[in-house]
Structure formats: structure tokens, C-alpha cells
Amino acid sequence: MCARSLAVIVCLWFASYLQAAELEWIQVSADGKSFVTAESQQRFVPWGFNYDHDRKSRLLEDYWDKEWQEIEADFAEMKALGANVVRIHIQFGKFMSAPDQPRKEALKKLGDLLELAEQTGLYLDLTGLGCYHKQDVPAWYDALSDQGRWEAQTHFWSAVAKRCAGSPAIFCYDLMNEPVVHGGKKKGTDWLGPGFAGKHFVQRITLSPDERTRPEIAAAWIKTLAQAIREQDSNHLITVGMVPWSLERKGLQSGFVPEKVSAHLDFICVHLYPEKGKVDEAIETLKGFDIGKPLVIEETFPLKSSPEEFEQFMLESRKYAEGWIGFYWGQSLQEYQQGTTISDAIMARWLEFFKQNGPRFKETQ
Template identity: 25%
Template structure:
């Protein structure tokens, strides 16, 4: 089931909205109070069908150096909440706003002391949040509480367990006043994305311990990639990566039209909204409501691109992105967004524990590893199958047939456990990332590395040539690989078969039957190499290897297309009804056959009401550039397509 936020009455809510500063006063909302302008903004939001506003209690505007609340600010907050209630908008207040749009603002009681651990600072922080929550705990408009806005930008990056201790302290303070509403950290989910210093081994039982300090994950998504295919898959991939068993709210996402065109912004908003909903997100809030005319107001004086993130312009007119928000909000209302859950994937990606944990005398390039993980997700979607993430030392749950280890830098016991998983019938794909504790037992190869180092020639692209058929790849076919900045592990097969060789005729892909399963080994991580590319490409041909792996694992998606840039996302509700979210991850129009495992009765476009022409188990689907269609699927009762044919 989709993990959802709930309002005070226990009703699930899918927030579709914006992060908010008023159009004319921006970050000076509370000091340059403009109730008429704010009311106009809220009317326009409701006209677009938006239902949620995240706003910011810039700390110095609301409290003194002792953490005591200011009467004038509270009166203005009373008025703001009344306006939101009047216009039918939920709100998510953010407490500690010491950072905003590229500038740090004072937290009055910090005064150079440790914000996270100093007892006096913590006591005043508790006083601040407790005062707000106790005053507004019965306010119907408040959907939940958010601790901060990217607090580590204000304080500097701190180890995860230090931040966790602070979050848990403030979580308890809020919970003492309000036992009902969900609480989020507002930290951007940096710790879950590997964008933090991590934590020492043993300081936390696991990254999942963060669940004790939050009720939902606050994802801020600003991952821009030179590869447009990865860029368009990254929002959904990051939602899956941040899933620790709690709702994942896409609390911020956006694109500045000071740097991109308005049409590009609209395309991006469309992709983020639909793909994250299809991936299981709990809602999405765009950054931000409006462009600002405040050229002479910091932080915009020195961060001018921050002036242009709005879905509306400074003159109040709508950008194309606003129409995308309107379209999505209307559709979510029509179908009941929280009723639909993604169909469970049969494949998973293993995240190395070093992505989070600081082991002694061992380092990892976490931003680069994130790129490799996102590429693995994108390649899987390009190969026509869905995938989620599991974190080392966990292994995939029952029902998962294929496990992808794009960068095999794992703990010694994990390799042992993976062998047992493969023996039980699993299919494992691993790219070299470090020493494998049971290399020959699991992969059927030995290291062939000789004395002396190996540095790949800079800029040299590689190739992988099949020496025997693999999936729909035929012997003799070649796949061009990106230039690598990391040396591969030369291997000598002992029990494994060589499926492919590199440009120097060395083994480049091997397979080893282990028990009832198979273990595939790539002596260099293709996904890691792809993450090193700085020039854009339409789509890496490595997805063809992933498609072959899918066939080896016996994964047969309920709906399939042969085009790698068309993703098909199946959602189901409690009644067994089905929606198919079809997304074109390219800037060219597509018209492709979609094949179902069952003979179809009807396929209807939810928005237009048009019924698509069906031929047995197939239908033809046109999509514009970066286009999205949501289809209601009605299989013919009792009928199936035994061949699963897609051609």
C-alpha cells in the first residue's frame, strides 16, 4: 500500500502544492506584512487546484534570544492560517529557518554555540517549537510539522548520528504537544542520498534508525544530470532510494527559468509529478510559488537565479509549469491519488553500507556512488522492468528474482550471504568495486592482476563483445562503453563461462551457475563508469545487458514495450483495478506498441476519456516529447496472453 500523510481526521492526503514566500515580499514575508497580496496568492493557488502550502517561520522573525515567541509575528501567523483555511489549503510550517535560497539567517539563541548538542541552545529550541505547536495544535489547516529548512546548510554538515540526536529531541518536544500530526525533518533527505558525512560504525543500528525521529521523509530533489535519460528517471529513483518504510514527501523540486527555458521547466515539473507518484511518493511540492521582483533584496542580489523558480511570473501570470501543476492536481483529485499503489517490483538494487557508514580507514566517493545507483535504476527502467533499493546487509525480500550490485564494494559477510541467496534461485549481477571475499566460490573466477598498477588511458572508450548469445544479444554483437577512470579487475575464469570480452580480449562479463541461481560478474562497474561521463548521451546501450538479465531472471512485466525511453508504471488499488502511467523519457515524440500479459477488454485515457484501439493483448500508444498519459486498464475476464509477445 502507498504510505500516505493523514490529516487530523485520519483521512489520507496527497499534497500537491508549492513552497511559499509571497510574490512581492519574498523572504521578508513576516516583516513586510502584505495580507492583501498573500490572499491573492492563495486564491490563485486554489484556482490551480493546489491543496498544500509549505511555508517558513524564519526563526529570527518569530522568537527572541531566549526562544520566546514574538506577539506581532504570532498575530500575522494567525491571520495567515485563517486565510489558508478560508481558501481550503493545508499548510506545512517549517520551524528552524536559518538558511534560505543561498543565504544564512540568524537563529537568535545560537550565538556561536553548537546548535545540535549545547544544552542551553537545545532548551531554547524546544521552547520555540513547543510554543508554536501548543498554540496551533487544533488548527485544522495544519497537515504536519517540519523541523527545518535544510538546517545543515546553516550549521555545516554534521555526522548523521549527531543530526539524528537533535531531530529526535525536537521530535519528542513536538509530540508532547501534538500526538497526532506527522513530523518531517526538512533536511532534504541528505543522509539517505549519501549527501552527508555519514556516521561511525556502531553509532546507529542502521540508517533506518532515522524512523525514530520522523514520520515522513523530507526529500528535496535537485539532481541535475548531463544525461537527460538519467535526469528524467532520477526523481522516481530518489523516492525509492529514500524509502525507509515511511511516506516520502517530495518536499522541494524545481528548476529556475533564469537558467532554463519555461518550456523545459514545464517538462521537468510534469516528469517529476507523475514519475514520483508512480514510484510511490506521498506528495510533491514545487519550489516555488512565484518569481520575485525583489532584485535588491538579499539573498536574490547575489543569487539571481533564485528569483526565477516560480511556477508563476513576478507579474502574476502563469508559466507553463503552473498548467502542469493544475493538470496533475485535477487528475489526482479525480482518481484519488492515495488509493493507488505501485505493483511490487521483482528486481532490486543493493546499496553498499559504505554509502552511509564511515568504516575505519576506508573511504568512498558517495556522490559518485549515488550517480552509479541512479544509473542502475535508469538502465533497469530502460530494459523494461521496475526496481527498488535494499540496503546492505539486508537481502531482497521474497519475490525478488534479480539483484543488481552496480558497484560491488561490500562487506565480507554480505558476499557470503549473497552466495546463499543465489543458491536459492536468485540471479545476481555485480560490477567490480572492491575485494570480493568469496570471488571464486560465487563468481567462478580468480583475480588475474599482476604486479604493477593499471591506469586506463584517459578518454579511451571501451567495448564489450559478446562471445556467446545472452538474452536477445547475439554472439559477435558489440556494446560501446564509456571511458573509465577506474581500473578493472583482470580475472581468470575457473568455473565461470565467459559471455563477453573487452577491447583487449580480456573477460568482460562472466556467468557462474551457483545452486539454483546464477551469478554474473563484470570486472569493471559499467554503472560507475557511466557516472563519470560529463557529456550527454541519449541512452546508454548497457540497458541491453539489463534486458538480457531480466530474461535470465524470468521477469515478465505485466505491460511491456520494446522502446527503452518509454516507461510503463502499473498502479493498483484495493479492488484490483489498474492504472498504467506511461512516461516518455525523451524529447522526441513516440508511438509504440504496448503488450499486456492478459488479453485486454478496454484501455481508456483517464483525462481525455478516449478509448484506445486494442488488438488482442496490444494497443498503440502515442506520446509527445516528455509526455505522460494515465490509462485505465480493463483486462478481459479470464483471458491471458501465454506468449507475452511484444513484437
């Protein structure tokens, strides 16, 4: 383990164990507009990181068996940067050996992760059904019909919810990262959307044409998975990660229209990356997801804008959002500051912004 990892763990060891005892369950406020802690009824503002891969671009299940100390160090560092939520992405193929057979060893490691979150004082946004590495998707899973795939997904979520039901460290279950409904009149051929940086983040929930509207199909899918979770866990919050083109506008649409699919969601999540010269457009898009339930920007980053424009977007987004989740990839702020590339500089500025502005974003508005 590197000196960075050891130093962070030592500095936070005592505080983390105290915080574990104080971790309260999170719920939606009585007025339905924000989040609060269940016992003290204090406002809770999600402020955290997508921990979707490490510095080597590996997914969590690729290294959590042999490099657990690095995960402990990363959690400690995210906590030190001011995070209260970590978004974890777990893969369907790593958790299911057959359509109705969860892998016991994967559920055990998930239990270890829950314990780590409790000890560190961090909540988990647990995003499931990942198929990010196409080579790891089971052939039998891709061969299933629409209905068969939904049934397999209910078994996944039932097993995960059963394992997590008793832990206060779960902030929410995110049913899937960026799902879309098949929109063609002919049967589709690929469950996954185009790749990006070696991973497939967009996933179709259907391939077959259907007489129902796309939002009706999306709402039915959400209801199906939410019911599977609720049979095991009646308390933790449920959401789904929506792409910005979920709104009913001209052009590309996902079928997950917020106001038409949200009956069984506790809050709304959108993934939104402001573009250069289009901060106002990003804010207008964000406004479209503000439908009367708490709204979290579950993914955001200065990917397509200047750091200055991104920070402008973040500040203006406070009019509508109740939470923000950016990115952390297993490297410290100091490492990025000492880096020599443009990407190092961008990441360093983002982490600096995150650390410095956490109190302002998390304070009661």
C-alpha cells in the same frame, strides 16, 4: 491591491468559507503508507506550493504586518490553481527575542495565518527555524553552543506547536529546512551553508566534533525537537526537509540518513530537483528515501532540467511519492504568460502543469 488579487478573492470568497467548515485533520493511514483524513478516512495527497518568498524575494515576516491583503490574494490564487497544501517558512529570529522568549506578536500573526488557511481550505506545511537571511539571525543565537542552540530550538517549537495545536489547517511541522550535521574533525565556524539567490537554505545543527556518528546526532536532534512539539501537540504530523545527499553514498552527505533518523518522524520529505539528462538518477535517488513511511517531494522545480524532463520526472515519481510541493511566488499564471523572460516562460509552464495535472496526481492510486 491589484485587480488580480481582488478578482481571485471575490471568486473564492463563498467557497472558501464553506471549505473551512469541512477541513479535516490529516493523519497517516493505518497501513503507514499514505495520508488520510481523520474522520472520513479519505486518502489525502499533498499537492501544493512552497510560499517561501514573494515576487520581490521578501520573506513572509517582512511584509505580513502591512500587506496582509496580498497574502490573502496569494492564498486564494494557490487554491484556485488546485493546491491543497502551502509550505510556510518561518524565521527563528523573527519568532524569538531570546533563547527562551518567543515573540507574542509573531505568534499572533501565525494565528492569523492559521485562520486564513482554514478559511481558504488550505493545509500548512509549517517549516521552522529558518535563518534564510543571514543579516536577520540574532548574534546571541549564533553564539550559543550546540546544546544551547538545541535548547533554544525546543523553545521555538514549543511555542509554535502550542499556538497551532488546535487548528486542523496544520498538515505538518517540518523541523528545519535542509539540516546537516557537522562532519569535520575541527569545530565549525558557520551555522549556515553557502548562500543561494541571496538566501541560506542549508543549516548545520552542530558545529562541534562528536564521538557519536552523524546519523546518531541527527536522530537525537529530531527526537529532542519532536518531544518539545509533542508536549504541546500530540496530533499533528512531524517531518524534516532532507537534501538528496542524505543517502549513504560516496561524496557529500548530510548525516540525515532516512532509515537511521526517522524513528520520531511521521513521514519522509526530500527536496529533489531533477537534472538535465539525469531523470533516471533522480528517480533512483527518490527510491532511496522510500523506507516504508509516506514520502513527500517537499521541493521540486525545473531548475536544472528542461520542462519536458521535469514533467517526465513528476510522472515517474508517482511510483514512490505520496505528495508533491513546488513553488509559487506571488505572481499569477496570467502574469507569467504575459512575461517576456525565459524564467517567466518556465514558471508559466510549471503553473500550467500544476493546474492541469492536479486531479491526476491527487486521485486515489
